[in-house]
Amino acid sequence: MIEPVQSCVYCGVAVSVTADHVPPKAFFPRPRPSNLKTVPACFACNNAAGRDEEYFLAALMFSDAGVTEPGKKLWNQKLQRMYAKNLGLRRHIGSALQAVQLTTPAGIHLGRRMALSIQEPRLEAVATKIVRGLHFLETGSAAPADWDVMCLFVRERRHVEAVAQYNHMLIPARIRGHRSFSIVAELSLVSR
Numbered sequence: 001m002i003e004p005v006q007s008c009v010y011c012g013v014a015v016s017v018t019a020d021h022v023p024p025k026a027f028f029p030r031p032r033p034s035n036l037k038t039v040p041a042c043f044a045c046n047n048a049a050g051r052d053e054e055y056f057l058a059a060l061m062f063s064d065a066g067v068t069e070p071g072k073k074l075w076n077q078k079l080q081r082m083y084a085k086n087l088g089l090r091r092h093i094g095s096a097l098q099a100v101q102l103t104t105p106a107g108i109h110l111g112r113r114m115a116l117s118i119q120e121p122r123l124e125a126v127a128t129k130i131v132r133g134l135h136f137l138e139t140g141s142a143a144p145a146d147w148d149v150m151c152l153f154v155r156e157r158r159h160v161e162a163v164a165q166y167n168h169m170l171i172p173a174r175i176r177g178h179r180s181f182s183i184v185a186e187l188s189l190v191s192r
Contacts, residue, residue: 008042009136010129012145016040022133024053024126029073039133049129051089054082055119056126058093062116124151 008014019038028036061079065071083090096117102110128149135143152163 006040007142008045009039009142010041010045010132012142014042014044016042018043018046020046020133022137023130024057026053026057026078027074029070029077037133037137039136045129049126051086052122052125054086054089055092055122058082058089059116059118059123118153120151120153123153124149127151 006016008016010020018041020041022037022039025032025036057074058079060066061071061075066075083093093116096119097114098117099112100115102113104110128151131149132143154160154163
């Protein structure tokens, strides 16, 4: 049986010739789950975000995710090799580390810690690709090209409530028969 030709879920123009993992399979330590999901993608879209996905993973490892068991496995399995192979990424991450003074909301000084100054557009590009892929997996169709994916970078715990309120405003869209996606991730990073 001949499978129907599908266009790329990201650009909507090119004919898909590859299967792109959503989320990227590099985000999972080995042994990887056997049920990783893929979406139809053209070669250009599938490979265009490769460097940004590496950056996303490297930045994520400087958050609380990096000290979890899966995070430690990823560090040992992927990050060490990635830093050895990608000198530009290693130089960028090294130059983006900075010492910051940490203080609790109550004003208690916690001392000096290292923080990573992030490149938000690179994280947003990966998040947008993941959200568009998840939309396809959920609905069976590509998100319209004029739909925007909004990424909110929460820098303070008090802003989490504002994000929760914004997320709550998306609920009526579900009632009208539309679907909306929300991914809230807390990264302990500093933005440029």
